[in-house]
Amino acid sequence: MFYTGGLPFNFARNPNYISAFSFAANHSLGGYVPPGYNKLRTTLLQQEKTNVERLLEPIKSTWMEKGVSIVSDGWSDPQRRPLINFMVVCESGPMFIKAVNCAGAGEIIEAKNVESNQETYDECHWITDVYGDVMVIKNFIMNHSMRLAMFNRFSPLKLLSVADTRFASVVVMLKRFKLIKGALESMIVSEQWGQYREDDQGKTRFVRDKVLDENWWAKVNYILAFTAPIYDMIRMFYSEQWLEEGEGRVPPHMDGEVSIERNKCFRRIFSEDERFKALDEYANFSLKSGPFEDPDSIGARFNTEPMKWWACFGSNAPLLQKLAFRVLGQPSSSSCCERNWSTYSFIHSIRRNKLIPKRAEDLVFVHNNLRLLSRVNSKYYDGKEKMWDVGGDDFGSMEDVGVLQLANLSLDEPELESVFFDEDANDIMDKENDQIEKIQ
Structure with a gap:
């Protein structure tokens, strides 16, 4: 052949x-x-x-x-x-x-x-x-x-x-x-x-x-x-290590431009009831509170691929997890x-x-x-x-x-x-x- x-x-x-x-x-x-x-x-x-x-x-x-x-x-x-x-x-x-x-x-x-x-x-x-x-x-x-x-x-x-x-x-x-x-x-x-x-x-x-x-x-x-x-x-x-490595870096909830565009995105994707749930999930994610306060969840943000991170730690934020899978994939x-x-x-x-x-x-x-x-x-x-x-x-x-x-x-x-x-x-x-x- x-x-x-x-x-x-x-x-x-x-x-x-x-x-x-x-x-x-x-x-x-x-x-x-x-x-x-x-x-x-x-x-x-x-x-x-x-x-x-x-x-x-x-x-x-x-x-x-x-x-x-x-x-x-x-x-x-x-x-x-x-x-x-x-x-x-x-x-x-x-x-x-x-x-x-x-x-x-x-x-x-x-x-x-x-x-x-x-x-x-x-x-x-x-x-x-x-x-x-x-x-x-x-x-x-x-x-x-x-x-x-x-x-x-x-x-x-x-x-x-x-x-x-x-x-x-x-x-x-x-x-x-x-x-x-x-x-x-x-x-x-x-x-x-x-x-x-x-x-x-x-x-x-x-x-x-x-x-x-x-x-x-x-x-x-x-x-x-x-x-x-x-x-x-x-x-x-947006891990702590990444934020500390560069001058002027701020987390997403403190970045005005990112916040404006994120809210536009939420309004387009989610219904009104879902949007407020998504905002609550996002607040927990940004503040590392609620389901996101687990030390493993916080520590893995720096060295874990985003999609894998959401698969491991995002189950209690189903709206954000679903959105992350779609965006990152x-x-x-x-x-x-x-x-x-x-x-x-x-x-x-x-x-x-x-x-x-x-x-x-x-x-x-x-x-x-x-x-x-x-x-x-x-x-x-x-x-x-x-x-x-x-x-x-x-x-x-x-x-x-x-x-x-x-x-x-x-x-x-x-x-x-x-x-x-x-x-x-x-x-x-x-x-x-x-x-x-x-x-x-």
């Missing part, structure tokens, strides 16, 4: 591949005939889809309590049929639901417990524009091995992809860009960059102009400046939908353009959600199956990465960084550095 079918070697870590061959090696299968072409694409595909739906039920059972985000994105398949990709994102990760062929038709998606934040989105859209510029620069460098090697000569830090479903992915990515600003500027004005010739001159100019634009960097700094208190507040959870981006198109294009490629939309949708459903189920398994982070879908054989390219996509690399996950950059990375970089020296 690997030498005739073109499978990437990283596929050998796929848990399904391992379990299938382990089962075959340890059982007598005399007379067994593997399924044929028609059965694989019809009967067995539907059976596997049903099996995956069954395996997803434990994740779905948490939706009513913790809430979900429904995200969507548009795409055209190889035959130019317009599709809308629908996914549900929750604490466990993005779950593929369906891809709707919207050519000449409309569809209504029923959604319960879903809130619209269009007004906030409109006001903050410029932030996504800046982040979009960052992603263009990042992809421009990482999608070409020579440009990536050139960058690595100027920067001791790696230019990583950050999963948009991870905590504060935009903030994390902008922080990394601020740290590598000097390296990017040095690379852009270097002799190597001047000698390098790129086919897409428009994109090259765009990257150069942004990196050397101090006004653009001022926007990056501004985003980091006004999001820092929010980031820290959610990360550190939601993503702020629909990029998982955009990333899912790489899976779609991998399955419904030009070479497989005769797939009917429904069969392609079923294949994407099984493919994407099996990966989700794999990642919520503890074995995904240990042993021979460790992060089987991260990296791959050609780490210098992020174009059409298909199964082995790099989207979930995160600065929160150093073990992913080590797998991605330590395995064979030195050999690859040596080769690319040799190419740059030839240019010089």
Whole structure:
């Protein structure tokens, strides 16, 4: 399969591949005939889809309590049929639901417990524009091995992809860009960059102009400046240690701006009776009184993840606990939908353009959600199956990465960084550095 079918070697870590061959090696299968072409694409595909739906039920059972985000994105398949990709994102990760062929038709998606934040989105859209510029620069460098090697000569830090479903992915990515600003500027004005010739001159100019634009960097700094208190507040959870570490830090009930916005939030979310109960719960939380005066509850605020803290100590404040689960478990981006198109294009490629939309949708459903189920398994982070879908054989390219996509690399996950950059990375970089020296 690997030498005739073109499978990437990283596929050998796929848990399904391992379990299938382990089962075959340890059982007598005399007379067994593997399924044929028609059965694989019809009967067995539907059976596997049903099996995956069954395996997803434990994740779905948490939706009513913790809430979900429904995200969507548009795409055209190889035959130019317009599709809308629908996914549900929750604490466990993005779950593929369906891809709707919207050519000449409309569809209504029923959604319960879903809130619209269009007004906030409109006001903050410029932030996504800046982040979009960052992603263009990042992809421009990482999608070409020579440009990536050139960058690595100027920067001791790696230019990583950050999963948009991870905590504060935009903030994390902008922080990394601020740290590598000097390296990017040095690379852009270097002799190597001047000698390098790129086919897409428009994109090259765009990257150069942004990196050397101090006004653009001022926007990056501004985003980091006004999001820092929010980031820290959610990360550190208003513990006494956090309040004492910085000058001017005050608890939430003493912060006028936070209090005003919190009350607006309560009025929008809770009914009148519930709102006064929520205010009473919040008063106890802020004053560390009533159910929140327990020493373990107070001590755990600093070193426990907020969602876990609310799970352990929030049962006597059910309204706030429910709100905390919903807020802390939601993503702020629909990029998982955009990333899912790489899976779609991998399955419904030009070479497989005769797939009917429904069969392609079923294949994407099984493919994407099996990966989700794999990642919520503890074995995904240990042993021979460790992060089987991260990296791959050609780490210098992020174009059409298909199964082995790099989207979930995160600065929160150093073990992913080590797998991605330590395995064979030195050999690859040596080769690319040799190419740059030839240019010089």
